[in-house]
Amino acid sequence: MKHLLSIDDLDPERIESLLDRAESFAEVSKRDIKKVPALRGRTVVTLFYEASTRTSSSFELAAKRLSADVVSVKASGSSVEKGESLKDTVETLSAYDPAAIVIRHPQAGAAQMLSQWVDAAVVNAGDGMHQHPSQALLDLFALRQRIGSVEGRKIWIVGDVLHSRVARSNIQAFSMMGAEVTIAGPPTLMPRGIDASGCEVRHSLDGIEEADIVYLLRMQKERMGESFVPSIREYARLFQVNSRRLGPRQLVMHPGPVNRGVEIGGDVIDSDRCLIADQVASGLAVRMAILFELLAHGGESSAVGEGPVPIGEPA
Amino acid sequence: MNEVIDGLPEDGAENGGLPAPLIQRPGPEANLLIRGAQLLDPTAGIEGSHDLLIEKGRVARIAETGSIEATEGVEVIEAEGFHVFPAFFDPHVHFRTPGQEYKEDLETGTRSAAAGGYAGVIAMANTSPPVSTAEQIEALRDRASRVASIPVGFSATVTRDMKGEELTDMAELRQAGAVAFTDDGLPIASARILRRALQYQAMTGGRIALHEEDPELSGRGVMNEGVVSSELGLRGVPSISESTMIGRDAAIAGYEGGAIQIQHLSAVESIEQVRRAKADGVDITCEVTPHHLCMTDEAVRDLNASKHKMNPPLRTEADRQALIEALKDGTIDCIATDHAPHAAHEKEVPYEAANMGVTGLETAFASVYTKLVVPGTISLELLVEKLGCGGIPFGIEPFTLAEGSRASLCLIDLEAEWVVGEDGYESRSGNSWCAGEQLRGRVLVTLADGQVAYRLRTFSLGVA
Numbered sequence: 070m071k072h073l074l075s076i077d078d079l080d081p082e083r084i085e086s087l088l089d090r091a092e093s094f095a096e097v098s099k100r101d102i103k104k105v106p107a108l109r110g111r112t113v114v115t116l117f118y119e120a121s122t123r124t125s126s127s128f129e130l131a132a133k134r135l136s137a138d139v140v141s142v143k144a145s146g147s148s149v150e151k152g153e154s155l156k157d158t159v160e161t162l163s164a165y166d167p168a169a170i171v172i173r174h175p176q177a178g179a180a181q182m183l184s185q186w187v188d189a190a191v192v193n194a195g196d197g198m199h200q201h202p203s204q205a206l207l208d209l210f211a212l213r214q215r216i217g218s219v220e221g222r223k224i225w226i227v228g229d230v231l232h233s234r235v236a237r238s239n240i241q242a243f244s245m246m247g248a249e250v251t252i253a254g255p256p257t258l259m260p261r262g263i264d265a266s267g268c269e270v271r272h273s274l275d276g277i278e279e280a281d282i283v284y285l286l287r288m289q290k291e292r293m294g295e296s297f298v299p300s301i302r303e304y305a306r307l308f309q310v311n312s313r314r315l316g317p318r319q320l321v322m323h324p325g326p327v328n329r330g331v332e333i334g335g336d337v338i339d340s341d342r343c344l345i346a347d348q349v350a351s352g353l354a355v356r357m358a359i360l361f362e363l364l365a366h367g368g369e370s371s372a373v374g375e376g377p378v379p380i381g382e383p384a
Numbered sequence: 385m386n387e388v389i390d391g392l393p394e395d396g397a398e399n400g401g402l403p404a405p406l407i408q409r410p411g412p413e414a415n416l417l418i419r420g421a422q423l424l425d426p427t428a429g430i431e432g433s434h435d436l437l438i439e440k441g442r443v444a445r446i447a448e449t450g451s452i453e454a455t456e457g458v459e460v461i462e463a464e465g466f467h468v469f470p471a472f473f474d475p476h477v478h479f480r481t482p483g484q485e486y487k488e489d490l491e492t493g494t495r496s497a498a499a500g501g502y503a504g505v506i507a508m509a510n511t512s513p514p515v516s517t518a519e520q521i522e523a524l525r526d527r528a529s530r531v532a533s534i535p536v537g538f539s540a541t542v543t544r545d546m547k548g549e550e551l552t553d554m555a556e557l558r559q560a561g562a563v564a565f566t567d568d569g570l571p572i573a574s575a576r577i578l579r580r581a582l583q584y585q586a587m588t589g590g591r592i593a594l595h596e597e598d599p600e601l602s603g604r605g606v607m608n609e610g611v612v613s614s615e616l617g618l619r620g621v622p623s624i625s626e627s628t629m630i631g632r633d634a635a636i637a638g639y640e641g642g643a644i645q646i647q648h649l650s651a652v653e654s655i656e657q658v659r660r661a662k663a664d665g666v667d668i669t670c671e672v673t674p675h676h677l678c679m680t681d682e683a684v685r686d687l688n689a690s691k692h693k694m695n696p697p698l699r700t701e702a703d704r705q706a707l708i709e710a711l712k713d714g715t716i717d718c719i720a721t722d723h724a725p726h727a728a729h730e731k732e733v734p735y736e737a738a739n740m741g742v743t744g745l746e747t748a749f750a751s752v753y754t755k756l757v758v759p760g761t762i763s764l765e766l767l768v769e770k771l772g773c774g775g776i777p778f779g780i781e782p783f784t785l786a787e788g789s790r791a792s793l794c795l796i797d798l799e800a801e802w803v804v805g806e807d808g809y810e811s812r813s814g815n816s817w818c819a820g821e822q823l824r825g826r827v828l829v830t831l832a833d834g835q836v837a838y839r840l841r842t843f844s845l846g847v848a
Contacts, residue, residue, distance in 0.1 A: 178687030198617030260614030
């Protein structure tokens, strides 16, 4: 595997081995010295064309924990604001000879284009409404830590599927790992033709009690202005998941940031059934595993020649 | 004053007192003997292996193979195994002059057309600025008379600067030589404005060519709405964005007795609208592009905007099959390329940010021949006919091989295989939808109104 652009680049075996790797990195993170020398002397560029807290900080920290040199570029305050094209920006950054470029971009396919222009491994940290593969992997990791395999589990993804790259990656990843996926939301926010992906499509929360896991999507306020839903009030009345709608053993996930009281009730966020904190914690270990698999374990030898480093050996 | 194509009326009754519709650079008239080629002119009923002699730019004689002797000064082409067709006519090309010559201009655009076997095109008016005044038409015709290697007709916009608000001076534009009216690139959103244009057209003539799309339904869509767009997370353009506008405009045209051409038909619902309007007696004609006949939205999965982003978007296999059927049953009148050159920096960007449009003149015949004729989906006769008849809706008769006519024809090697773009393009832009593909059927020579407009570099002629 040279790049991570989409869940399509993976298969169940690859995902399992990434999650195994993440597990050993999670252990490293519990130690006093949290760094391993795997990527010492190599450079990781993070290139974020969109605002991001969780994803950008966890990729940066993941690269640093692997001892890589990290260059972080954000669109605001850079030459991107002066109208420089993606291609020219990338060519400039290529002068640093990066081993990996992590890119977040508001347009679908940006990461894929990048992979055709550079020698570096490209990690898609979100492209438009298309894919967000590291999110799907960290969600699988958080679930594995809590309940083990998702095989045979019923997972409901609720909310604005139409505008969600998280939904697209997660439908694929959950299905690939053997879960039964249902998506639910108003018809205006269900993409036409999505049923071809093999998931069931519903327009209400009736039957949600059958779900083992309820995965909520952020409802953006801008959608009201575009007539996707009449009002936040009506949306919350029909699709908000709160403790009244959930049974005792059902788990709740959300990629964040949440709108308390819109798609998710505050009582759920603060309960033990909610995995949001687990998801954030998983982000670091999973992104370390992704960078490690692509750079240290992906076939090419490390720039300083030490090869894959046994996990757990502190630097 | 402008050069006028010989054989077309300069003024008077034949063309209603209007200037000749097409204009090209004057050049030497061809004297050419094409020996033993398979001639095929479905409309004139000419078919079979013959010698074809061109003298002073005219088809002088067609006779049994081996029966015509070359006289002095006549170039001879030993053409056994090759085909000769009447040259093609494309009513829908973007040559970008004025204002965007970095994409294409009249010189490169007409060279590109000639390389595809075309001897006539109609250039769209969505230039920068758009062609909205008689002075602009005159300046374009003047330019074409100096640089165009094949005859070009120019369209003018329906509304001033394509703003959709006021009509252009349509009568004056016709007098200056506008062969059609179109705001192509944009729909005419206002039904009131289109109605006025169609009323006014009864006096001025000049069919109105329509880019059919409801901006409210298309929104910010960048590809066909369906299974593929939902997987890729790209905003979709629903097929009904096209068909509802065709329904509206066909009703207005029927009510007013106006003449409309529906451009680049893409969806099955649209075909139904055109079929119904034709049955109701509306003066409606329509085009389909080679890329809509040969590809579906599955191609967009590679997110290669240079090859696969255009408007209207590539649709589904059901739509493609319906387009092929409509071409066969005559619902679709002609094949038009919507040749839309763009520079690399406008295409080598993320899919959503890229410009819409692909080039198609140099590959129109070979692509449809390879993908539809070779597998037996449509006949060679149908392809030649539909590539040739695009001028009819605009009052321009198809070219013919008939004796006595001006020589506008193409010589094609149907067996030749070539890789698109391998040797570059005649067009200034490389956004061909079949770039890198191996196609069958190569244009060797094109004659346009009696002049040799193109010959393949690697193909040489003998001189008697």
